[in-house]
Amino acid sequence: MKRTRTLVTGGAGFLGSHLCESLLDQGHEVFCLDNFFTGQKQNIVHLLDHPYFELIRHDVTTPFYIEADEIYNLASPASPIHYQYNPIKTMKTSLMGAIHMLGLAKRLRARILQASTSEVYGDPMVHPQPESYWGNVNPIGERSCYDEGKRGAETLFMDYHKQHGIPVKIIRIFNTYGPRMHPDDGRVVSNFIVQALQNKDITIYGDGSQTRSFQYVDDLIKGMIRMMQTPASFTGPVNMGNPNEFTIRSLAEKVIAMTGSRSKIVYRQLPSDDPKMRQPDISLATSELSWYPKIELEEGLGKTIAYFEQLLLEEKLVEKATTPTNGSRGRVLVK
Ligand code: NAD
Ligand code: UDP
Numbered sequence: 001m002k003r004t005r006t007l008v009t010g011g012a013g014f015l016g017s018h019l020c021e022s023l024l025d026q027g028h029e030v031f032c033l034d035n036f037f038t039g040q041k042q043n044i045v046h047l048l049d050h051p052y053f054e055l056i057r058h059d060v061t062t063p064f065y066i067e068a069d070e071i072y073n074l075a076s077p078a079s080p081i082h083y084q085y086n087p088i089k090t091m092k093t094s095l096m097g098a099i100h101m102l103g104l105a106k107r108l109r110a111r112i113l114q115a116s117t118s119e120v121y122g123d124p125m126v127h128p129q130p131e132s133y134w135g136n137v138n139p140i141g142e143r144s145c146y147d148e149g150k151r152g153a154e155t156l157f158m159d160y161h162k163q164h165g166i167p168v169k170i171i172r173i174f175n176t177y178g179p180r181m182h183p184d185d186g187r188v189v190s191n192f193i194v195q196a197l198q199n200k201d202i203t204i205y206g207d208g209s210q211t212r213s214f215q216y217v218d219d220l221i222k223g224m225i226r227m228m229q230t231p232a233s234f235t236g237p238v239n240m241g242n243p244n245e246f247t248i249r250s251l252a253e254k255v256i257a258m259t260g261s262r263s264k265i266v267y268r269q270l271p272s273d274d275p276k277m278r279q280p281d282i283s284l285a286t287s288e289l290s291w292y293p294k295i296e297l298e299e300g301l302g303k304t305i306a307y308f309e310q311l312l313l314e315e316k317l318v319e320k321a322t323t324p325t326n327g328s329r330g331r332v333l334v335k
Helices: 014-025 087-108 144-164 188-197 217-228 248-259 283-289 297-314
Strands: 005-009 029-034 053-057 070-073 111-117 168-173 202-205 211-213 238-240 245-247 265-268 318-321 332-334
Touching: 005 014, 005 087, 014 029, 014 217, 070 087, 070 217, 087 111, 087 144, 111 144, 111 217, 144 168, 168 217, 188 202, 188 248, 188 297, 202 248, 211 248, 217 238, 217 283, 238 283, 245 248, 248 265, 248 297, 297 318
Parallel strands: 005 029, 005 070, 029 053, 070 111, 111 168, 168 238, 202 265
Antiparallel strands: 211 245, 318 332
């Protein structure tokens, strides 16, 4: 088998680290590029001794040169608190990062995949969201640096394809969770699990009636790699998410039940432009890639809870796991 040389930008992040690992497992060579804004060495430390893994500290807002066959462009903060921390930098990362990586792909005639997002649909007026829906995005709101940055990146990808024949691939990722999310990442699944494991208040923003569809990381990584392998003419965009839709309140209740936590639910102000609902129409991914997610919420939450339990124990943020009392997972007590 030919060993593909693969560049993964944002490779030390949550999704990037899983992608690097899967690509190495499949026998590819991996160049993992990251500026460590939200990524962590801890995510990829187990890969550092692999003979076909290379770690590069670099920021995609400046050009980068390497010889590679494929590029996965994941560099971008993904959690609202992180992408809103420095909105200008977020936009630069999306747009300048896309330009630099597309320029690289053009010189190399390499395949390049863009990790786009369901946020391109904004607060959607169509439900569930098919790829043909153009979205309902506020261009000057709190989320705009991310949403419009990702929309602009999609435009660049398609224009490089049309103008220069670059084999581009665009996937629109819906809320994805799993091990290696940062405990302070701020996204809902990690927040709720970390709060529940410490018996702290579970913070629901708004009344919790807004919905999201939650995809387990392993399903996404399989879809991502499959998308890269499609014929050069197939660009997408393709939705990738789990169509099972839950209210945020029901997610909180599920996490409390599964951790056996004593946490109480508290309600906080809903951030502006927070989408009311989100559910992917994945018929394109199913017909073109024969891909559909296999891991349902309960199973994925179980694996993610086990990960955070271990992490919090190691960091001594919780005391010990007790024996399960109610048929659910063990409970962890605050120190
Ligand atoms: P993450 O924050 O864990 O990972 C992002 C990585 O990009 C981090 O390692 C970070 O340090 C790196 N990075 C950020 N700015 C950079 C820059 N200028 N130069 C180099 N590296 C930079 O987030 P994630 O959840 O792993 O998301 C990965 C990608 O997938 C992002 O592009 C995100 O927009 C997209 N995405 C994720 C989700 C999700 O639910 N996880 C949903 C939609 C889209
Ligand atoms: N959310 C919440 N409590 C939290 C974190 C998030 O109620 O501690 C809500 C948030 O307002 C949104 C949903 O959960 O409605 C998903 O938020 P997340 O940041 O995970 O991703 P989004 O899909 O909004 O980008």
